[in-house]
Amino acid sequence: MPPSSRLSATLCLLACLAAFPALSPTRTALAADPMGAGRLVVADDGHDLRAAADAKAASLGALLRGELATVLARQGKWANVRTQDGRTGWVPGSVLRAEDAYLKDPANRDFVMCPSDAVRTFPVIPKGRQDIAALVLRDVPSLLGGDAQATLTDAAGKILWRGPTQGAGTDPLVFFCRDFGSYWPQAAGDLDGDGMIEVLAQDPQSDVSVSSFTMVRFSHDLVPGLLFSGRGLVEAPMGSGRFLWDDPDFPHQNVRWIMDVTAVAPDGALAVSVYEFGGRTGSELRTGQAKVRLEADGAYLTSWTRPMAKPAQ
Incomplete structure (x- = not known):
């Protein structure tokens, strides 16, 4: 076939194909x-x-x-x-x-961020470094329920240290909210009197059982390091006022523990909620409020603000 004939055939074929969009x-x-x-x-x-x-x-x-x-x-x-x-x-x-x-x-917003009423600014008290005034959390939207980036700021709000935004569940300085509970700070400051800043966070929890905590310590150069994770403040023995850091194999009967931290006083004393399973069966729930002082091996009772009692029905 001559070249001109082949070209004509090709053009005809293309025109035919264009005429049938249904194909x-x-x-x-x-x-x-x-x-x-x-x-x-x-x-x-x-x-x-x-x-x-x-x-x-x-x-x-x-x-x-x-x-x-x-x-x-x-x-x-x-x-x-x-x-x-x-x-x-x-x-x-x-x-x-x-x-x-x-x-x-x-x-x-309610699906990708932590609840709006969650505390996002924690005064650093007592100060482990005089220029650090607050631990501030910044929302990082997440399909899983919301993450938060940690920052340390001075009194004017200038960021002096900025934490990661990725790594929820693996990096102890990425806080988060999930269906099964939240990993969120409880207190920040020189919590145990060693002159450095610590951040105490409560691990996710979905039922009434011994709480576990994670603690991170910052060096004077603001380099963070994990002190421990998954430890609870369990009174040993019951009634002694000594709540020692205990490993995750917590008892479920005849046990008294610090459930959470509700406030930090300027002198570093912690206001805490105290729970216990006790009584004749070893599993009767009682709750109270107390003030404790945190040291390297645990928390020591200084006073009761509400004695242990059965919770109101």
Whole structure:
């Protein structure tokens, strides 16, 4: 065939293909779908994962707000997705948002940040360094419920040390809120009288049991170091007023412990909640309020502000 004839045939074929748009696929792969790039988040409640791109198709289970999904393909207004737990199905594309946009949307504040009433500024008392005035937490939105970056500031609010924003659950200086509990500071300052700044944080807890704590100490050059994690302040023996740091294998009967820290006095004394399981059965709950002084091996009772008693029903 002469070259001119071959060119004419090629142009004819291209024109024919263009005349039949119905031959183009309606199911588009992710690679051709810029809206599907990256992780997407379910941004609305009340939608089911469907077996087909149809609102009447069989349900494969509910989708929850904040759930991650990977888009595999799109068909019209529907997206074929794989959820975090491995399910595959169809969902209206309108309920999916890019992760960054979802985290920044004020409408999702209660889902991606710690509760607004959580304390975010902790005065550093007593001072381990005269120029450090406060431990300040800055919200870092998270799909898991909210993280917080720790900073140390002077009296004017200038940041003198800035902690990491990533590593919740592995880095003791990234605080967080989760369904199963919160990891959050209780006190900051020269808590045990060694001249350096310590941060005492309560580990996540979802029931009435011996609390455990994590403590981080800053050197004079503001280099942080983990002192311990997962230790509780358990009175030994009961009635002695000595709450010693104990390892995680806590007793569940005939035990008295410091549940949490409620305030820090200018002289470093801690106001704390005290709980116990005791009585004839060894498991009757009593609570009280006390003041203690923290030392290297634990906390020592200085006074009761509310004696131990059964909690009001």
